[in-house]
Amino acid sequence: xxxxxxxxxxxxxxxxxxxxxxxxxxxxxxxxxxxxxxxxxxxxxxxxxxxxxxxxxxxxxxxxxxxxxxxxxxxxxxxxxxxxxxxxxxxxxxxxxxxxxxxxxxxxxxxxxxxxxxxxxxxxxxxxxxxxxxxxxxxxxxxxxxxxxxxxxxxxxxxxxxxxxxxxxxxxxxxxxxxxxxxxxxxxxxxxxxxxxxxxxxxxxxxxxxxxxxxxxxxxxxxxxxxxxxxxxxxxxxxxxxxxxxxxxxxxxxxxxxxxxxxxxxxxxxxxxxxxxxxxxxxxxxxxxxxxxxxxxxxxxxxxxxxxxxxxxxxxxxxxxxxxxxxxxxxxxxxxxxxxxxxxxxxxxxxxxxxxxxxxxxxxxxxxxxxxxxxxxxxxxxxxxxxx
Amino acid sequence: xxxxxxxxxxxxxxxxxxxxxxxxxxxxxxxxxxxxxxxxxxxxxxxxxxxxxxxxxxxxxxxxxxxxxxxxxxxxxxxxxxxxxxxxxxxxxxxxxxxxxxxxxxxxxxxxxxxxxxxxxxxxxxxxxxxxxxxxxxxxxxxxxxxxxxxxxxxxxxxxxxxx
Numbered sequence: 001x002x003x004x005x006x007x008x009x010x011x012x013x014x015x016x017x018x019x020x021x022x023x024x025x026x027x028x029x030x031x032x033x034x035x036x037x038x039x040x041x042x043x044x045x046x047x048x049x050x051x052x053x054x055x056x057x058x059x060x061x062x063x064x065x066x067x068x069x070x071x072x073x074x075x076x077x078x079x080x081x082x083x084x085x086x087x088x089x090x091x092x093x094x095x096x097x098x099x100x101x102x103x104x105x106x107x108x109x110x111x112x113x114x115x116x117x118x119x120x121x122x123x124x125x126x127x128x129x130x131x132x133x134x135x136x137x138x139x140x141x142x143x144x145x146x147x148x149x150x151x152x153x154x155x156x157x158x159x160x161x162x163x164x165x166x167x168x169x170x171x172x173x174x175x176x177x178x179x180x181x182x183x184x185x186x187x188x189x190x191x192x193x194x195x196x197x198x199x200x201x202x203x204x205x206x207x208x209x210x211x212x213x214x215x216x217x218x219x220x221x222x223x224x225x226x227x228x229x230x231x232x233x234x235x236x237x238x239x240x241x242x243x244x245x246x247x248x249x250x251x252x253x254x255x256x257x258x259x260x261x262x263x264x265x266x267x268x269x270x271x272x273x274x275x276x277x278x279x280x281x282x283x284x285x286x287x288x289x290x291x292x293x294x295x296x297x298x299x300x301x302x303x304x305x306x307x308x309x310x311x312x313x314x315x316x317x318x319x320x321x322x323x324x325x326x327x328x329x330x331x332x333x334x335x336x337x338x339x340x341x342x343x344x345x346x347x348x349x350x351x352x353x354x355x356x357x358x359x360x361x362x363x364x365x366x367x368x369x370x371x372x373x374x375x376x377x378x379x380x381x382x383x384x385x386x387x388x
Numbered sequence: 389x390x391x392x393x394x395x396x397x398x399x400x401x402x403x404x405x406x407x408x409x410x411x412x413x414x415x416x417x418x419x420x421x422x423x424x425x426x427x428x429x430x431x432x433x434x435x436x437x438x439x440x441x442x443x444x445x446x447x448x449x450x451x452x453x454x455x456x457x458x459x460x461x462x463x464x465x466x467x468x469x470x471x472x473x474x475x476x477x478x479x480x481x482x483x484x485x486x487x488x489x490x491x492x493x494x495x496x497x498x499x500x501x502x503x504x505x506x507x508x509x510x511x512x513x514x515x516x517x518x519x520x521x522x523x524x525x526x527x528x529x530x531x532x533x534x535x536x537x538x539x540x541x542x543x544x545x546x547x548x549x550x551x552x
Contacts, residue, residue: 039550299415
């Protein structure tokens with residue numbers, strides 16, 4: 001290092017990863033006041049009070065030490081029993097690890113399961129953290145674009161066309177951020193077949209599993225021959241509106257979870273203790289809160305989809321998470337989003353930020369109050385009428 | 389309207405009765421006319437009894453008084469709870485009247501322009517009812533939550549305006 005200049009010191013795999021496109025858009029949005037934001041990737045609810053109260057009680061009784069590396073036993077037991085709702089059967093003993101958000105879990109999996117030079121297929125459009133995570137782990141990401149015509153579902157053909165047969169692993173998120181797409185059990189069969197044929201490990205991020213509308217969530221790990229090659233990720237951020245408490249978990253074969261725990265025990269030690277107490281309460285007693293939030297999201301989803309239809313913005317029926325992913329009229333999503341922000345003070349994220357297949361679309365989050373949503377849709381209507 | 393939507397409509401209205409029929413229709417995925425017809429039917433059936441605003445009178449600088457009144461009654465062969473309740477409920481000062489289990493029979497909410505008004509009402513109108521044996525009046529001193537609405541300052545949305 002010379003004269004405090006760090007440029008030669010930053011590791012290449014960090015230096016070469018660009019800052020998230022979301023960040024740039026966030027800065028633009030921050031420059032304006034009174035923005036109605038449809039750009040937020042987290043619930044507008046607070047965590048159910050009984051979960052918050054359990055966190056407070058745990059602090060009052062001095063529960064502020066580390067927990068077991070894999071998380072408190074009673075939490076892992078509650079997670080095991082909750083996962084059965086989705087047909088997932090995992091042992092609290094050695095097949096479950098509680099992590100600091102799903103983000104940590106995914107990072108652990110990248111580092112524990114892939115070597116430098118390995119390839120990890122990333123279904124796109126995608127949550128923005130997977131590709132950098134693969135790179136930080138020393139492996140190579142491979143983009144697997146999904147298509148609007150397929151309602152952004154991942155297919156056997158999409159994997160084949162992207163050349164994923166030589167990949168070592170696959171990561172995807174359904175219900176999907178940013179598109180709101182879901183995949184049924186039937187639709188997952190092709191993905192499962194491809195991964196079995198080509199011996200891919202699957203990292204299934206199912207953090208939005210409980211925000212599924214008009215159908216039941218399906219996990220790829222419940223398909224034949226898939227449990228042994230899949231790590232399922234879920235957490236409390238979206239379902240229980242607990243993003244800031246940072247708690248997630250991974251379910252997988254003991255070898256995989258054990259390897260992840262090897263890193264976790266040396267780096268994180270254990271996930272936040274207060275959050276773990278909140279999570280136990282959430283799983284035990286907050287099912288009704290979740291259902292109420294889900295129904296509320298669904299009503300907003302209906303509201304937004306019906307308005308988009310009238311405005312004439314083409315949008316498939318997104319059946320999960322809290323996003324819709326309409327096409328912008330002329331295909332230039334960046335300009336649309338920037339002008340919408342400038343002219344109408346409505347923030348929505350251009351789809352191209354989320355990788356291949358996202359260009360020409362807009363991610364609109366409906367995790368915002370109904371009156372604001374209505375106002376935002378009115379403004380978008382005027383904006384489209386004036387500009388397109 | 390199918391039963392599930394009908395239930396959801398009632399739940400949404402119970403939460404916020406001011407939503408226009410057009411919005412309700414979009415949220416439930418039905419037509420505006422269907423919503424209007426169903427609301428009318430629900431009103432006719434007596435499921436929907438009325439719509440009022442939740443007012444924080446203190447914020448409005450209106451010093452009205454409110455009290456919870458416990459009422460004990462003694463029944464006889466000719467008189468039942470319903471008859472007594474009906475007699476008390478007719479007073480507009482009584483904004484809520486419930487039959488409860490436990491140490492007393494009826495729980496009343498009584499509103500008046502002042503504490504004197506409320507006291508006078510209870511002693512002159514409620515206590516003298518022949519079947520009523522005892523009343524205990526609790527004046528409301530401060531109100532923190534009513535019908536699901538907190539009377540404190542709301543929580544700010546502290547989320548980042550754009551996030552992944």
